[in-house]
Amino acid sequence: xxxxxxxxxxxxxxxxxxxxxxxxxxxxxxxxxxxxxxxxxxxxxxxxxxxxxxxxxxxxxxxxxxxxxxxxxxxxxxxxxxxxxxxxxxxxxxxxxxxxxxxxxxxxxxxxxxxxxxxxxxxxxxxxxxxxxxxxxxxxxxxxxxxxxxxxxxxxxxxxxxxxxxxxxxxxxxxxxxxxxxxxxxxxxxxxxxxxxxxxxxxxxxxxxxxxxxxxxxxxxxxxxxxxxxxxxxxxxxxxxxxxxxxxxxxxxxxxxxxxxxxxxxxxxxxxxxxxxxxxxxxxxxxxxxxxxxxxxxxxxxxxxxxxxxxxxxxxxxxxxxxxxxxxxxxxxxxxxxxxxxxxxxxxxxxxxxxxxxxxxxxxxxxxxxxxxxxxxxxxxxxxxxxxxxxxxxxxxxxxxxxxxxxxxxxxxxxx
Numbered sequence: 001x002x003x004x005x006x007x008x009x010x011x012x013x014x015x016x017x018x019x020x021x022x023x024x025x026x027x028x029x030x031x032x033x034x035x036x037x038x039x040x041x042x043x044x045x046x047x048x049x050x051x052x053x054x055x056x057x058x059x060x061x062x063x064x065x066x067x068x069x070x071x072x073x074x075x076x077x078x079x080x081x082x083x084x085x086x087x088x089x090x091x092x093x094x095x096x097x098x099x100x101x102x103x104x105x106x107x108x109x110x111x112x113x114x115x116x117x118x119x120x121x122x123x124x125x126x127x128x129x130x131x132x133x134x135x136x137x138x139x140x141x142x143x144x145x146x147x148x149x150x151x152x153x154x155x156x157x158x159x160x161x162x163x164x165x166x167x168x169x170x171x172x173x174x175x176x177x178x179x180x181x182x183x184x185x186x187x188x189x190x191x192x193x194x195x196x197x198x199x200x201x202x203x204x205x206x207x208x209x210x211x212x213x214x215x216x217x218x219x220x221x222x223x224x225x226x227x228x229x230x231x232x233x234x235x236x237x238x239x240x241x242x243x244x245x246x247x248x249x250x251x252x253x254x255x256x257x258x259x260x261x262x263x264x265x266x267x268x269x270x271x272x273x274x275x276x277x278x279x280x281x282x283x284x285x286x287x288x289x290x291x292x293x294x295x296x297x298x299x300x301x302x303x304x305x306x307x308x309x310x311x312x313x314x315x316x317x318x319x320x321x322x323x324x325x326x327x328x329x330x331x332x333x334x335x336x337x338x339x340x341x342x343x344x345x346x347x348x349x350x351x352x353x354x355x356x357x358x359x360x361x362x363x364x365x366x367x368x369x370x371x372x373x374x375x376x377x378x379x380x381x382x383x384x385x386x387x388x389x390x391x392x393x394x395x396x397x398x399x400x401x402x403x404x405x406x407x408x409x410x411x412x413x414x415x416x
Contacts, residue, residue, distance in 0.1 A: 036277035036278055036280065036281045037273070037277045039281065040242065040245060040277055040280055040281075043242060044133065044134045044242070045134070047133045047134075047189065047239065047242070048132065048133050048134050051129060051133055051187070051188070051189050052129070053128075053129050053130065053131065053132055054126060054128045054129040054187075055128050056126060056127055056128035056143075056144075057124055057125060057126040057128070059118065059123055059124065059125050059126075060125055060126055060127050060128065060144075060184075063115065063125075063147060063151070064144060064147055066111060066115075067147050067150065067151075070108055070111070072147075072150045072151075072154070073146060073147075073150060075101070075104065075150060075153075075154075076146070076149075076150065078098065078100060078101055079101070079150065079153040079154070079157075080153075082095070082097065082098055082101060082157075083153060083156060083157075083203065083207075086160070086206075086207065086210060087203065087206040087207070087210070089210060094160065094210050097157060097160065097161070101157060105154070105157060105158070105161070112154060112155075112158065115151070115177070116155060116158065116173055116174055116177045117173060119176065119177035119180040119181060120172075120173040120174075120176040120177050120180070122180060123180075125180060125181065125184040126184055126187070127143035127144055127145075127147070127148065127184055127185070127188075128143055129143065129187070129188055130142070130143060131190075133189065133239075136190075136242070136243045136246050137246060137247070137250045138247060138250050139250075142190065142192055142193070143185075143188065143193065145185075145192065145193065145196050148181050148182075148184070148185070148196065148200075149196065149200070151177075151181055152178050152181055152182075152200050152203070155174045155175075155177050155178045155181075156174075156178070156203070156204070156207050158170070158171075158174045159171050159174045159175065159207065159211075160207075160210075162174065163211050163212070163213075168213075168215055169215075171215060172215035172217060172218060175204070175215060175218045175221075175222075176218070176221070178200065178204055179204075179221055179222065179225055181200070182197050182200050182201065182225065183225070185197050186228070186229075186232070189235070189236060189239040190236075190239065190240075190243070191236055191237070191239070191240045191243075191327070194229075194232070194233075194236045197229055198229065198330060198331075198334060201222075201225065201226055201229065201334060202334060202337060202402070202403065204222065205222075205334075205337045205338060205340075205341045206337075206404070208222075208341050208345070209340070209341055209344050209407060212348060212352075213345075213348070213349075214341075214345050219342065219345070222338070223338060223342075226334055226335065226338055229331065229334070230331040230334070230335065233327070233328065233330070233331045234287055234290065234291055234328070237287055237324060237327055237328065238284060238287055240327075241279075241280055241283040241284060241287070241324075242280060244276075244279070244280070244283075245276040245277065245279060245280035246276070247276075248272045248273070248275065248276035248279075249269050249272050249273055249276065275310075275315075278310060278311070279310060279315065279320075282308040282309075282310060283320070283324065285308055286306065286307060286308060286321060286324065287324065289306050290303075290306070290324075290328055293306070295328070295329060295332050295369075295392060295394055295395075296332075296368075296369035296370065296371060296372070296392045297371070297392070298392075298393070298394055299393050299394075300393055300394060300397040300398070303325060303394060304318060304321065304322075307321040322398065325394070325397075325398040326398045326399075326400070328398075329394055329395055329398050329399050330399075330400065332368070332369070332392070332395060332399075333395060333399050333400060333403040334403070335368050336367070336368070336372075336388060336391075336395075336403065336405055337403055337404065339365055339367060339368065339374065339388075340374075340386065340388070340404060340405065340406075340407060342365050343361070343364060343365050343374050343376070343386050344386055344407055344409065346361060346364070346365065347361055347376065347384060347386060347409060348409070351384070351409075357378045357382075357383075357384040357409070358378075359378060360376070361376045364376055367388065369392055371390050371392075372388055372389065372390045372391060372392060373388070373389050373390060374386060374387070374388055374389075375387055375388075375389050379408075382410075383408050383409060383410050384408070384409045385406065385407070385408045385409070386406065386407050386409070387405060387406035387407075388405040388406065391405060
C-alpha cells in the first residue's frame, strides 16, 4: 500500500470512528447536564431581569469628566500610601497630609466641596452596569470603580482636614458623601463591586478610630449601611459561582493558543459545560447549607465536612470551598470592626468626661458572637486597650488578616 494512500485511509477511518463517538459523547453530556444547565439558564435570565445593563447617571458622567481633567487617577499610589500610614498610626499623632496631596486639595477645593455636597444631599449617583449578566466573562467591562475609590479617599482626606480644624459639620458631610458613593454599588451583583464596598467600609472604620469624635448622625448610618451589605453576602457569592461556571468555557482562555489547542478546546467545550453545570449546582447547594450554619460556633473541620464532592478528580473540592469560606466570613469581620470602632468611641467619650481613662466601661458593647467578648483594660504605661477575646475559629482560619480586633488608646486626645 502506498504510504500517502494509507494515511488518507487512516484519516477516513479515524473520522468515521471518532466523530460519531464525539457526537455521542456530546449528546450524553448534554442529556446528563440538562437539568443543571436549565437551572443555570433560568438563574441567568432571572438575574438579567433584576440587573439589566444600565447607563451611568448624568452625575456619574460629570464626575468622570472632572476626574479626567483634574488628573485624580494619578493620585492612586500617593493616596494609598498616605492613608495606609494613617490607618496604621494607631492613636499616635496622625501624620500630616503630604504637601503634594495638600496642594491638590487646595487647588480643587471648590470642585471637591461641590461634589461632596451633592453626594451628602443624596443626589442619585449610578456608575451604571456596563455588562449583560447572561454573557459574563473574563473580558467583561466593569463600572469605573477606580473613580469611586479615588473620590472616597479624597473625602477621607477632607475628613481629616475638617476634624483637625474642629469643623464637625464639614466632616459629617464628607462621611455622608462616602456612604452615598458606596450605596451606588448596591445595585451591582458582581463580587468586584461588593469587594470595593467592603474595603471602603473597612477603611472608613479605620479612619474613624483615628478621630477624637464621630459626628452623631454618622454612627447609625454606618451601622445600617454595613448591616445592609451583610445581608447580601450569600446572594453575591451565588452570582460569583455563576460567573465561575461560565468561565469554564470562556474562549479567552485559548485566545492566544495554537490552532490545534483551539480545536481541542472546541471539542472539549460540551464536556466542560457539563462539569461547570455540576460544579455550579453543588456550590449553590453548599451556599444554601452555609446560610443555616452558625459562623460564631462552627469549627473549620465541621465546615469542611459540608462541602459536597464533585465526580471529577481534577477538581479540588476543599480548595474551592475554602475560597467561598474566605468571602463568607468577611461580613462578620466587618461587623467586629464596627463593634471595635463603636467601643473605642465610647471609651474616648467617657475618658474625656472624666479626664482620664476609667477603670471600667459600663456598659461595654457586647459582641455579635455570643462566645466572643470585648475586653477593656487600662495598661501600666497609662494607655488603654480594647480587644476581642475568643475570636470564632472560622474567623481565625479563613478570615482576612487586614481586619483589626484590638486597639491601644493613648492619652493625647484628653489634652484637646
